[in-house]
Amino acid sequence: MAMQTERRDMVIREEHIEMVSPRLKWNNEALDFTPWLAKNLDLLDEELGLELELVQTEKTVGPFYLDILAKAGENKAVVAIENQLGETDFSHLGQLLTYATECDARIAIWVAPEFTYEHTHALHKLNEWASGEIAFYGVKVEVYRRVNTSCLEPKFRRVVSPGFWNKEITLPSGAMPPLQRKFHDFFQQLQNGLSDAHLFHRPVIRFDYTGRLFRSRKDDRIGYAVSLEGGNDAWVTFHIETGDKIQTKEIFDKLSAYSKDIEESIEVGPDPEWFWNRANGKLFSSISIRRDGSIDDPSEKLEDTMQWMRGNLIQFRDFFDSHLGKFLEE
Known part of the structure; x- marks a missing residue:
């Protein structure tokens, strides 16, 4: 897995690569991004190292639907994954907390192209308050394109996890993404x-x-x-x-x-x-x-x-x- 991560990073660092909108690769959040992510949890796992295993997509939670339900590690810890194609917002934060609670998740993962300071700070504090009962992860999804081609390469970057906060890729407070x-x-x-x-x-x-x-x-x-x-x-x-x-x-x-x-x-x-x-x-x-x-x-x-x-x-x-x-x- 380490070799795969190194190979993918080398692809991203090649010359003549530009970052583009994730919507060029996934037109619709529910119809395109969620199914793709469910089939490619191994790529997300290269960044997180949780040994993720898909259980199902669109998991019913009362009258709502969790994007992806997964399991992690040898103990098969329940994982709630909420994904979006816009920058983080209060709606998706509330959904993540609700789904994690109702599914009795031990890991909650939020995937988005941009993480605001306020939402990242919230995940960071939740990890402090949870004291290991549940782990919150914020993961930034980026899409790169080779100049003058249609080749689109996704990349995941960990923004926040228990005991970790990458403020360099967190949007400053009040900044426009x-x-x-x-x-x-x-x-x-x-x-x-x-x-x-x-x-x-x-x-x-x-x-x-x-x-x-x-x-x-x-x-x-x-x-x-x-x-x-x-x-x-x-x-x-x-x-x-x-x-x-x-x-x-x-x-x-x-x-x-x-x-x-x-x-x-x-x-x-x-x-x-x-x-x-x-x-x-x-x-x-x-x-x-x-x-x-x-x-x-x-x-x-x-x-x-x-x-x-x-x-x-x-x-x-x-x-x-x-x-x-x-x-x-x-």
Whole structure:
């Protein structure tokens, strides 16, 4: 196992390697990351040395589901593993504590791309208070890509464990995580171009931090959103959210009856990918166009994506602000 760890570290240290968003490798936390991690506990174990053995994924815990239930060592100690694709948050910390308690776990492992100071400090203190009854681990997952290739190499780094805290890879208190900073800078530049021309109100952050929503100046029931989601999806969206689910669906249904006319009336470029999402059960509905695009793209491609978003935001706004009333009256 030591030789495997040395080999993997050598791969990571090769020249022409760049760190990228974990979402380039795993698009969805529950559908992609959890199953992959369950099948590759040996890679996690290279960093922790716990002799992990998978028991099951999506373990029922009351009305909830633990991501991964495992066992460790010769005594088969129960292990609760909670994983996420964003930086640590209070929701996942609470889930980890709940699942560990209900499963009577002796080891609790939290896997995430970034660990905030506050959450890492909490794990550190829990280890002190537990006095060996349960061990808490925080493990950072990183993804590296060989430049100019699609080869994605994951790596795990221990952040906290009993008697150990790596503060060098812990985010300082109040600091914006690097990935979140990349999104912030991208959308700030896009927003500046729109605000300078007084085209939209100041946006609100949506979809965690991977998107922005601009409310309509004419009708506060609707808005216009842009986002970079998943591994390679850039979106421009007409967003309907009235605060009343029935009214929201009625507006969407009236618009969808004219979907062909609407798509032909908005000039969004060649071969657009349209998505009409009624979102049954949700408070919103949406009409979107999509193209390939990632926050980890080279700067020139990112600039092209930004221009595509900016231009189509204006196209969507000009059309729906002017024609929404007519469609709703018919």
